[in-house]
Amino acid sequence: MAERMAVTFTEMPLQALTDLVNGWGTLPREGDGRGDAPHRPVSDIAAHLGLPARVGAGLTPEALAHAADRLHPVFSAQNAEACARHLTRLLADSGVRPVVETGDGGALRAAWTVEDAEHALVATAAISLRQYLAAHGFARIGVCTAGNCADVYLDQSPGGRRRFCSVTCQNRIRVAAFRSRKAAAG
Template sequence: MGVMLTEMSLDTLTELVNGWGTPPRQEDGRGDTPHRPVADIAARLRLPACVSAALTPQALAQAADHLHGVFRAESGAACAQSLTQLLTSSGVRPALETGADGAPRAVWSVDDADHALVAAAATTLRRFLADRGFTRIGVCTGGHCADVYIDQSPAGRRRFCSVTCQNRTRVAAFRSRRAAGADS
């Protein structure tokens, strides 16, 4: 029958990629140290207990690195191809399950529990991108940051992972302009 799973929250998805992905950890100087312990992220991933209990730092880092590739894709076509490859390689497929109230509930299924984390994250991204478009995800444009973002704002102009990175970039630009003005 396989492992049944649901999509994760978008915040948890970005936390997974930013906290466990190799590029974000290397860019901000954390090296091999993730933001939080495995148990902290595992509780929020909405994965079946059998999958959450078996998560390792290596599995989280590998999944985060695969997902980071979707965010850093250079074009919508490359993003679609990368995400489609993750969906295909995880073997995820739609399924129905009966809820506690007897009503049908849409879920996803994978045969191999080792693929459940990537499958849950990829299905979450698939839905978001189909609804909002490829320009709504990316890698932070702030200096010395490789964290990813998912833009849920009405305007859809987000380019930074956080207000902190946005402010650092603005302050650096201001100081650069001011120094250039002083040299004139």
């Protein structure tokens, strides 16, 4: 467990957010048979998630899985209200607060802080989701609709009609539908 220390951070890269939930979450790993094998080594996870290096020691496999499992319901919420309630609870539970920092050349930039490094991972992920949802809406996040997949996605496509976590799942469903149609016709 990480020691109690204030941590300041900015948003998590969106790809890192889905990597966290899909790579460490219980449902996604069980859904496709990965079990307990995460897809990224723990040694570089703080940098990948956009967190300060000093938070890295607290990012144990258990902490990563716990955070991923707390985030998955935001993606799997049945409606925007449930999504908002869950995301609000994550933000409140982590105690995240806005701050203003000085960056390169004295420029001011928005950042966030938590009093306990243990909350930094969920806080930065929740802030990133909040920003994304505020800009793009609830219809642009979800859980893959492929049969045995529980991976999440953030829809950044121009049309906003994404339903699968990856091209692999999309192709698997298309091939199955093609074979089904061919068997029914033949």
